[in-house]
Amino acid sequence: MTTSPATETTTADEPRRSSRSSRPVRRSRGKVGRERVNRPATALLAVGSLAVLVPLFVTVNMSLKTTAQAVDGNAFSIPSPFTLSSFVEAWNLTNFPRGFAVSIFITAIAVVGEIVISALAAFAIVRNWDRRAFRWSFFYLLAAMFIPFPVVALPQIQLTGMLGLDNPLGVAILHIAFALAFNTMLFTAFLRTIPLELEESMRMDGAGTWGVFWRLILPLLAPMCATVGIFAFIQSWNDFMMPSLIISDPDLQTIPVLQNMFQTQFSNNYNIAFASYLMAMAPAVIVYLFAQRWVMSGLTQGAVK
């Protein structure tokens, strides 16, 4: 790490002082503005970021255009006149608030359900690994990873229909069931790293299994819960196939399925479609922005002193 770029940053004395004192101890502070810029890597990253930014720009750009301008074949031209009418139309056509509420309902149940049920299963399996029934049930769950939804779609449609679950609740339950295998695997792997001593000390103080789980294990599993939660959120929020097949009441359909009407073989409504996609994307982007920090920091946390 050479010193040359330090001069071009704003403060000359402050970073030097802090770096001198902090470098041997902690690396996190005082580095700002002191690192050498890795220009080739930065250039590569800048080009790479275009892969995200260009489509995003087109999406925002198109959503602000009028229909006539949206079909003129120039995706990059600046909208003139600016119009928000696409948002209004998308809002009305999809009955956005209702679809949005249904999507949130499914997603909330799926996220909470996947975390709690998979964590419970993993806890039971890991702590009873010496018993055959639990071991085998773990393998049984893992085997389910090899069955994708489309394969069993038809029987699922019939089953949910028979049980009266051909509604968003049924979709949420199916999400929980189909993700159970993968999530339980994640949780068991993580649970094995939590020492049994922690649990034993808690039991000595009189806690039962239930108390141990809720007050010790689940908090310790927080980083993994964040990971599972993010996967659950993205999968259930963006899912198209399951709600389109399972939900029988059109008034209770989710946003991705409703948006399907914007693009068909015979017609395109680019401006309205993009406006609608942007509105549907917003929660996913916001959740990701907040939750990714937990995952990043959470995965490096240890349970042992």
Add this chain to the structure above:
Amino acid sequence: MSSSFGRNGHLSRRALLAGAGGALAATTLPACSGASGASTLTMHQSKPEAISYFSQLAEDFSQSQSSYRVQHDIATNLSASFVRNNPPDLGCLNYNLEMGRFMERGALADLADLPAASTIREDVQDLTSWYATYEDRTSVIPYSVTAASVIYNRRIFDEHGLEVPTTWEEFVGVCETLKAADVIPIYSTFLDPWTIAQGLFDYTVGGMVDVRAFYEDLHELGEDVGPDSEVSFQRTLLEPVERMIELVQYTNPDASNRGYGDGNTAMAQEKAAMYFQGPWAFGEIEKSGEELDLGTFPLPMTDDPADLKVRVNIDLSLWVPEAASEPTGAREFLQYLMQPSVQNPYNEKFLAFGTTKNAPAVTDDRIAEMQTFYDDGRFYMGASQFIPKSIPAQNYIQSIVGGADPERTLARMDADWARLAFRE
């Protein structure tokens, strides 16, 4: 968590739970359909351009009487609803090979006794029997028919002193003249396989071959379709497909990386004289807001102008499933939709032809030239529409225009057809 629910979300969640509870109750009391007052009638209609139009009709009908409230379904998966045994009460959809499967299994109720059924033109009603039939039932009522042929730009034709061609030779002459004048004769969008199948393939085949008889023979032959059978893709369709390849030289050179949307944009910008698309493209071309003078003419494939025909398809049809929960209401709504004062405005608005015996002639200048052909029953349905989806016919056709050997590709379609027939 409750803060993340808006007012709408909260109401909706309640409705959801109530719905879930209701559905659970319904499983224990299958016969009881609960609600007081008007019962709900589901109409499945998902043609995107017409959604708001039919929503209005559903609303109007709901207001016009007090027994039924129409729920307009645009999102439910149709096959899933049949599997679940709660199909929509009334279907208002494009009728095609896939829909024909429901017919074939007797899933659609007989509507022959409805007054509306007898108002349909016989040759139009007969189009539904090109697909599978079931016990002589009249289950599918054609609501609108779209006719597709060559879209042409009248201004460009006039500029080069061209007349609408009525024979194959004249057509090739038109293409040559345009090409010599540095105008793209035909705009093609090979990137979207369906556009080739719908346009170049269906027009050339339909103009030379009796499509219905061809497929009837193919079905009869079943697994015997092959190089030696009397009727086959490689034998019967070779000539039209070769002419199709002849036309490829008159299309835009960049056709292989142009999609449907690009084609509509190009036609709106008058970049080409002709476009092999149906009336659905007019709505897209119109979006650009340009003033254009477009017309249509059937692609002439023979030397006899009497052979001219247009390609039609059943744009919308009405049917009531056997398992409908409100068959009476569905029939009532069907009758409502079939009133001339309701049906004719739809066809006028969406550039389609009426299906009843006394439907008025189309007035839109862009499709008016097809009226005589439609009135005389000089039409066929697209040959590509009768090949089951398990045979990737559109992709085969795409590879033919891309330079693959037509004989070998058509032979492959024969082999696929025979294999499929053997399996079934």
